[in-house]
Amino acid sequence: MFGMSHPLALLALLLVGVPVILYIIRHRHLNVQEFPAAVLVAELGYIRTSRARLLERILLALRILTVVGLVLILAGAFMVPPPGMVRFLPPRRKSDMLVLIDDSPSMDIRLSNGLTAYTAAFEFASGLQDRYNSAGKVEVRRLSGLAPEDPFPAYHVHAGAYMTRALQRELASMPTVPVLVFLTDNAVSNPGPVAGVEAAYPVVVSRISTLPDVAVLNASSDTPVLLSGQGCVLSVQLASTGPGGDAELCLLRDDATTLLRTVSLEIPPAQDEALLDVSIDVPPGPEGITEYVVRFDAAWDAYPINNTIRLPVNRLRAPRVLLAGDKNEIFSKALFPSGTPFLDGVLGTSVAAADLPEVLDADVDVLILVSAGDGDQGAATRVTSYLAGGGCVIDLFSAGTTPPLPSAVFRERVIVDPTPDMQFLAGLFRNRLGSWTFVPQPTQRPVQLLGVSGTWGNSTAVYMVRHGKGRRLICGLDLTGLETGDAPYLPIVLRELIRVVMRLPAPVLTAEAGSQIDVLDADIDGIAGTGDQGFFRFTGSFIIPSRTYPASIRYAPVDTDAGFGVGILPPASEHIPWRFAGSRPFAGVPGWSQEIVELNGLHAMLQHSMLSVSLGASLGLACLLLVLAGTLLSNMLAAERARTAIAPGRERLAV
Amino acid sequence: MITDLDRMLSPEVLAAVDRLDIRVRLLLEGLFQGLHASRRKGNSIEWSGHREYIPGDDPQYIDWLLYARTDRFYVKEYHAETNLRCHLILDATRSMDYSSGPALTKFQYAVALAASFAWYMVGANDRAGLMLLDSDVRLLSTPSSKRRDLVAMMVELSRAEADGKGSIANGIEAAYDRLTRSGFAVVISDLLDDPERTLAAIRLLAARGQDVVVFHVLDPKEIAFDFSQPGVFLDPESGLEVDADPVRAGPAYRSKLRDLRETYRSGLAASRIDYVPVDTSRAFIYPLMEFSELRRRRS
Numbered sequence: 029m030f031g032m033s034h035p036l037a038l039l040a041l042l043l044v045g046v047p048v049i050l051y052i053i054r055h056r057h058l059n060v061q062e063f064p065a066a067v068l069v070a071e072l073g074y075i076r077t078s079r080a081r082l083l084e085r086i087l088l089a090l091r092i093l094t095v096v097g098l099v100l101i102l103a104g105a106f107m108v109p110p111p112g113m114v115r116f117l118p119p120r121r122k123s124d125m126l127v128l129i130d131d132s133p134s135m136d137i138r139l140s141n142g143l144t145a146y147t148a149a150f151e152f153a154s155g156l157q158d159r160y161n162s163a164g165k166v167e168v169r170r171l172s173g174l175a176p177e178d179p180f181p182a183y184h185v186h187a188g189a190y191m192t193r194a195l196q197r198e199l200a201s202m203p204t205v206p207v208l209v210f211l212t213d214n215a216v217s218n219p220g221p222v223a224g225v226e227a228a229y230p231v232v233v234s235r236i237s238t239l240p241d242v243a244v245l246n247a248s249s250d251t252p253v254l255l256s257g258q259g260c261v262l263s264v265q266l267a268s269t270g271p272g273g274d275a276e277l278c279l280l281r282d283d284a285t286t287l288l289r290t291v292s293l294e295i296p297p298a299q300d301e302a303l304l305d306v307s308i309d310v311p312p313g314p315e316g317i318t319e320y321v322v323r324f325d326a327a328w329d330a331y332p333i334n335n336t337i338r339l340p341v342n343r344l345r346a347p348r349v350l351l352a353g354d355k356n357e358i359f360s361k362a363l364f365p366s367g368t369p370f371l372d373g374v375l376g377t378s379v380a381a382a383d384l385p386e387v388l389d390a391d392v393d394v395l396i397l398v399s400a401g402d403g404d405q406g407a408a409t410r411v412t413s414y415l416a417g418g419g420c421v422i423d424l425f426s427a428g429t430t431p432p433l434p435s436a437v438f439r440e441r442v443i444v445d446p447t448p449d450m451q452f453l454a455g456l457f458r459n460r461l462g463s464w465t466f467v468p469q470p471t472q473r474p475v476q477l478l479g480v481s482g483t484w485g486n487s488t489a490v491y492m493v494r495h496g497k498g499r500r501l502i503c504g505l506d507l508t509g510l511e512t513g514d515a516p517y518l519p520i521v522l523r524e525l526i527r528v529v530m531r532l533p534a535p536v537l538t539a540e541a542g543s544q545i546d547v548l549d550a551d552i553d554g555i556a557g558t559g560d561q562g563f564f565r566f567t568g569s570f571i572i573p574s575r576t577y578p579a580s581i582r583y584a585p586v587d588t589d590a591g592f593g594v595g596i597l598p599p600a601s602e603h604i605p606w607r608f609a610g611s612r613p614f615a616g617v618p619g620w621s622q623e624i625v626e627l628n629g630l631h632a633m634l635q636h637s638m639l640s641v642s643l644g645a646s647l648g649l650a651c652l653l654l655v656l657a658g659t660l661l662s663n664m665l666a667a668e669r670a671r672t673a674i675a676p677g678r679e680r681l682a683v
Numbered sequence: 684m685i686t687d688l689d690r691m692l693s694p695e696v697l698a699a700v701d702r703l704d705i706r707v708r709l710l711l712e713g714l715f716q717g718l719h720a721s722r723r724k725g726n727s728i729e730w731s732g733h734r735e736y737i738p739g740d741d742p743q744y745i746d747w748l749l750y751a752r753t754d755r756f757y758v759k760e761y762h763a764e765t766n767l768r769c770h771l772i773l774d775a776t777r778s779m780d781y782s783s784g785p786a787l788t789k790f791q792y793a794v795a796l797a798a799s800f801a802w803y804m805v806g807a808n809d810r811a812g813l814m815l816l817d818s819d820v821r822l823l824s825t826p827s828s829k830r831r832d833l834v835a836m837m838v839e840l841s842r843a844e845a846d847g848k849g850s851i852a853n854g855i856e857a858a859y860d861r862l863t864r865s866g867f868a869v870v871i872s873d874l875l876d877d878p879e880r881t882l883a884a885i886r887l888l889a890a891r892g893q894d895v896v897v898f899h900v901l902d903p904k905e906i907a908f909d910f911s912q913p914g915v916f917l918d919p920e921s922g923l924e925v926d927a928d929p930v931r932a933g934p935a936y937r938s939k940l941r942d943l944r945e946t947y948r949s950g951l952a953a954s955r956i957d958y959v960p961v962d963t964s965r966a967f968i969y970p971l972m973e974f975s976e977l978r979r980r981r982s
Contacts, residue, residue: 059914064778064875065905065919068943070925072935 040099043530047091051084083665090658097651131170733757767809767867768826770893771797772858773843774872774900775815775822777920780845782963783904790845792963793871793900799971800869805833813839816872817847820861841962848920851876855884864900865892871961873900875920878943882950889954896957896974899947901940903964908936957981 063069127150143151153168736745736756744758779790787795797813804811805828812826813836822843824836847854851872862868868888874881874897888895906909913928929936944960950957957977961970 059912060917060924061910061914062781062919063904064781064873064915064918064920065901065908065926065940066916066923067875067921069908069916069927069932069936070923072927072932072939326819 035641043099044092047095050091051088083662086661087658090654093654095649126157127166127168129153129168129170253281686916700973732760734760738949751868767804767807768864769800769804769811769867769869770807770814770826770858771800771811772814772816772855772868772870772872773797774817774851774852774854774870774874775843775845776817776847776849776854777845778873778875778918779900781902781905782920783902787963788845788965789873789902790901791842792961793898794840794843794899796898796961796970797869798837798869799968801833801836804828805830811836814858814861815843815847816851816858818849818851818853819857820854821847823861826866848882852884854879855881856887859884859887859891862888862891862893866894868893868895869898870895871898873905874947878946878950882947885951885956886954889956895951895954896959896977897947897951898959898961898970898974900963902962903962906937906940906962908933908940 129146131146156164157168692699716811727805733746733749734757736758740758746757746759747753749757773790773793775790779793780788782788782791801811801813808828810826810828811833813822813824814820815822822839824832827833834973851874854872870885885895885897908929913930914926916925916927917923918925948958948960957974959970959974959977
């Protein structure tokens with residue numbers, strides 16, 4: 029404990045002695061004089077000295093307790109925890125054993141016994157400390173995997189690559205640790221070589237099985253991407269150099285090149301390794317409409333040919349989107365298999381000439397047309413006029429067909445075709461559905477979207493949309509057939525785009541099917557996928573208005589072989605503890621279930637606090653209560669004295 | 684102590700006392716003639732009246748002129764002038780041994796006052812006795828008009844110290860038990876006791892036929908409570924300590940003291956007892972003069 033051997037103990041002793049010295053000085057200054065008529069003074073209501081001295085002693089005790097509490101709080105950093113308590117504090121002396129716990133989000137996956145991997149690792153570390161820490165030489169540290177140079181850790185993608193690097197850095201910074209135990213899951217890409225690098229030290233890598241129930245090859249999440257008509261172009265250009273080689277990654281904002289970087293591609297691509305960290309290289313953009321462009325010129329690519337998609341970012345409000353066409357369109361079928369939001373599909377195919385003016389006159393930021401202008405040459409003029417006014421038009425038409433409107437009309441045109449690139453683009457749109465505000469089609473009722481769709485291994489997207497009264501929705505993801513090998517870098521491009529928009533401090537609204545969740549704010553840290561296990565998840569922090577709230581949902585198929593899982597895990601346990609409160613069928617979709625997660629913010633805050641902080645807060649609170657009690661007692665005595673000092677017809681005495 | 688007493692009883696002071704005309708309102712019973720009228724009929728020169736002759740009366744008091752007119756025997760009666768029995772009752776508790784300055788303590792002042800009375804009484808051929816009280820009668824000297832007894836009493840007064848403890852009301856009650864005959868009782872005390880009990884005890888003296896006068900002796904600090912610094916005020920007799928600020932508490936204290944004095948004054952006046960407040964910062968001749976003035980008005 030905090031003994032006298034510590035040099036600060038003298039200071040603590042002096043601090044504790046301050047109230048005593050003040051008491052002695054004050055006590056000596058009392059002027060005692062003989063006065064036979066003291067009884068008359070006592071009858072005036074003045075405190076008898078015996079009571080006054082008792083009060084002084086009580087106050088002295090309270091002051092000493094206060095100072096002791098403050099000293100203990102300050103000394104918290106120097107206190108050695110008792111056995112069984114794992115501390116993550118710098119060691120006081122050289123450690124004989126260093127236990128590293130992988131604290132990356134992947135450690136939050138529940139094991140079969142109901143514990144998370146992190147909990148299991150924590151208990152294991154506690155056991156090590158209990159066993160060997162009698163001399164205080166076992167040190168436990170956490171590795172979050174965050175890049176130290178990352179200025180935006182909240183947006184960081186916790187990838188195994190970072191954990192590997194973190195481990196390497198940790199090993200490099202602790203060259204004198206004789207024994208190192210690394211408790212991790214399989215987030216470290218190759219712990220063997222990592223351990224081998226520091227072969228001079230025995231590294232024990234204890235892998236904790238965290239294989240999820242389901243997994244996907246890769247995934248993307250939508251974030252508060254707000255689109256409007258000023259344009260954000262995602263350009264993926266056809267490369268000609270064949271597989272592998274270098275690629276050029278370009279980020280534009282408001283037509284200005286913000287970042288240009290040449291990246292080296294691997295075959296197969298390192299899917300979890302970011303090629304561009306926008307949060308580092310790109311300063312935050314201004315409020316309002318900002319155009320973001322990610323251009324990825326790969327040396328080998330096989331998809332979208334000269335497709336441009338306008339993806340402006342507007343931090344002020346969600347975009348208003350009008351989706352033309354009906355549910356019988358090819359693209360519509362891919363995008364909305366359940367038929368919504370087309371409902372009756374009154375706004376017909378190819379946007380008839382009679383419909384187009386009404387569509388263009390709608391107060392929307394993004395207009396999605398399907399084969400716009402087909403059979404109506406006058407539509408070109410109208411669309412051009414609409415674009416000149418700042419509108420955004422996405423024209424969808426099937427590949428292999430002749431676009432009804434000439435390409436020169438559009439700044440961007442999306443070719444929709446039942447090919448992998450079409451699937452990607454379709455998925456990309458669907459990702460945006462969550463943040464779009466669909467305005468009613470001119471002749472239709474308000475949009476109501478709700479659906480889950482998709483099957484594994486068949487290049488199918490899954491989306492979930494709820495567009496209810498409050499127009500709250502966000503959950504979209506893309507499960508395009510990335511394992512087909514013909515689109516290896518699209519996820520990278522998509523990720524970079526996501527990482528651009530992730531930096532935007534716009535509100536995120538999440539929802540679950542069948543209910544509405546008020547999420548005041550949220551930051552999506554990123555996504556995590558583990559190879560072809562068909563699992564992915566969102567990680568991030570959510571700000572919810574109550575302590576217990578079904579603030580997040582987790583969907584998992586009953587039959588993992590037949591489907592895939594979509595997991596929106598609650599925030600990591602180190603932020604907010606959570607538990608599964610139950611399960612219920614999801615939206616009537618066969619084979620799907622919905623698990624309700626309850627969060628407890630207050631408990632999380634206390635649990636997450638360091639021991640010293642908790643101890644300090646407790647002592648501080650206790651001292652505060654003592655001071656308040658002393659003040660209350662003093663006030664009561666003063667009030668009693670004042671009450672007895674006042675007599676009818678007599679002047680009031682100041683007490 | 685002797686020196687102080689000599690100074691207090693200096694010729695100037697005693698001359699001033701000799702000029703006092705202390706008149707006793709009540710008729711006193713005495714064995715010796717003096718300046719004070721007695722309830723008994725005697726052979727003084729002041730005629731009181733006639734009464735019918737009873738066998739056994741001294742024939743020399745028969746009024747023969749009246750016999751000549753009425754043919755009956757009547758005896759002439761006169762007011763007898765007797766000696767006054769004065770009891771000087773001094774409070775000798777610890778609270779009396781207090782002086783806020785270099786002047787006399789309350790007890791020294793009381794001793795001087797009592798000595799003056801004794802000197803005067805003996806000089807007038809009256810008897811003077813002494814009682815020192817705390818919670819009981821510590822010292823009792825029988826009233827005497829002899830000079831040597833006066834000297835002895837002075838010696839006793841010089842040797843006395845205010846170191847007793849207890850209630851002065853109990854002491855006065857004890858003195859009441861010792862007073863078997865009527866007379867003149869001079870009570871000198873600071874009366875720092877329960878006012879109700881003290882008043883009741885003093886009234887007992889009057890009920891026994893004593894002509895009582897009470898000198899309420901207080902130090903000027905006890906009257907004004909004008910200490911400049913706050914502090915702890917210790918009652919040396921009871922050990923009571925009170926933490927107070929005299930600057931703030933002064934007005935209330937003085938008001939309370941006025942109430943206390945008025946309580947004594949009114950309570951004693953109801954029993955025809957004179958009450959004389961005494962400030963020890965003033966010469967003790969002044970309370971004597973005030974007392975004399977009281978008696979003059981009463982007569």
